[in-house]
Amino acid sequence: MIIEEIRIDRLEMPLKHPFETSFGKLMARDFLIVSATSGDITGYGESTAFPLPFYNEESTETVLYILKKLIIPQVLKMENLEHPEDLDPIFQSVKGHRMAKAALEGAVWDLYCKKKGISLANALGGTKTEIDVGVSIGIEPTIGELLDRVGSCIDQGYKKIKVKIKPGFDVKPMQAIRERFGMDVPLMADANSAYTLQDIDLLKQLDPLNLMMIEQPLAYDDIIDHATLQKELSTPICLDESIHSVDDARKAVEIGAARVINIKVGRVGGLTEAKKIHDYCQAMDIPVWCGGMLESGIGRAHNIAITSLANFTIPGDTSPSDRYWEQDITDPEIKFHKPGVIKVPEGPGIGYGINEQAFNDYVVGTETFSRTKTV
Numbered sequence: 001m002i003i004e005e006i007r008i009d010r011l012e013m014p015l016k017h018p019f020e021t022s023f024g025k026l027m028a029r030d031f032l033i034v035s036a037t038s039g040d041i042t043g044y045g046e047s048t049a050f051p052l053p054f055y056n057e058e059s060t061e062t063v064l065y066i067l068k069k070l071i072i073p074q075v076l077k078m079e080n081l082e083h084p085e086d087l088d089p090i091f092q093s094v095k096g097h098r099m100a101k102a103a104l105e106g107a108v109w110d111l112y113c114k115k116k117g118i119s120l121a122n123a124l125g126g127t128k129t130e131i132d133v134g135v136s137i138g139i140e141p142t143i144g145e146l147l148d149r150v151g152s153c154i155d156q157g158y159k160k161i162k163v164k165i166k167p168g169f170d171v172k173p174m175q176a177i178r179e180r181f182g183m184d185v186p187l188m189a190d191a192n193s194a195y196t197l198q199d200i201d202l203l204k205q206l207d208p209l210n211l212m213m214i215e216q217p218l219a220y221d222d223i224i225d226h227a228t229l230q231k232e233l234s235t236p237i238c239l240d241e242s243i244h245s246v247d248d249a250r251k252a253v254e255i256g257a258a259r260v261i262n263i264k265v266g267r268v269g270g271l272t273e274a275k276k277i278h279d280y281c282q283a284m285d286i287p288v289w290c291g292g293m294l295e296s297g298i299g300r301a302h303n304i305a306i307t308s309l310a311n312f313t314i315p316g317d318t319s320p321s322d323r324y325w326e327q328d329i330t331d332p333e334i335k336f337h338k339p340g341v342i343k344v345p346e347g348p349g350i351g352y353g354i355n356e357q358a359f360n361d362y363v364v365g366t367e368t369f370s371r372t373k374t375v
Ligand SMILES: O=C(O)CCC(=O)c1ccccc1C(=O)O
Pocket: 021, 055, 135, 136, 190, 192, 240, 291, 292, 293, 294, 295, 317, 318, 319
């Protein structure tokens, strides 16, 4: 397969409702879509980096730099790109910058599958025809507003309720959810690294609440302290930010730092590595689920495909388009097939088209790189 053109579009999509985590409040999603064209077929990938490095070290600007200066020029010179895994030598030449790599790799996976006429889920080894869907709920101004949002999500049929917590908005809100909705609602907390080992006694107050897991309570780049904390908690720890590769997953599992892994395609450098983490965790009997990064329908489509693999046994943060967007950029939009369930597309590639009008309405910048002319 020869890729003749790669395009990077920067989009700004306003969120229907501010989304607050322990590292701040988002009012809009500013992100990149990478598209790769070979002949009359185009594949699409999404960069999940935020405009500022508050989730990890990457940002929209670092992704742009790495793609434009280092990765795209090499990809456009490739003569032997027969499978997305053939990108590995190029990726090995760049340390880190996994969200940049994942955005390009996702476009190549979509392009590869469209050329083969197979679904991305099928190409990845997916076995499910539909996936159970969870929802991530940000920190709300009051416990009352949080309870209203939780109640609405339960009524919509979501199969897992994740609630963001931070010091000062943690035990009481989680207790209030249990008091209002009972102990059996599949409920978890995501701390986004807001706590330290000095908070063990506070975190222990979450143990009686029958949470499915506590996600990333400690530092974004830590594994060993999470092992110390897990020994003190009965609630399983799930790692998100700390896990960048199958080797990180192995280290976390071997020292008991996590009983669950949140796999995010962007964070781990793409679908190929995400599948390796899935396969390792399956062999170790560690359940995984697919995290979200407030993606557009393009990123969500990649997440739905990887979630079709068998060991994604916990509902992911793969809520449909209407969770965040007045108008998504895919055609059709991502929708529930039945309450709390999304059908895995059977069409070629990601299985969703592009709503060109909506896409163009959100675009704030475009750069195109062709095989004959690279930067
Ligand atoms: O995309 C979604 O619906 C979930 C989004 C989410 O929880 C999140 C959003 C921004 C940064 C980090 C996280 C996270 O899962 O930690």
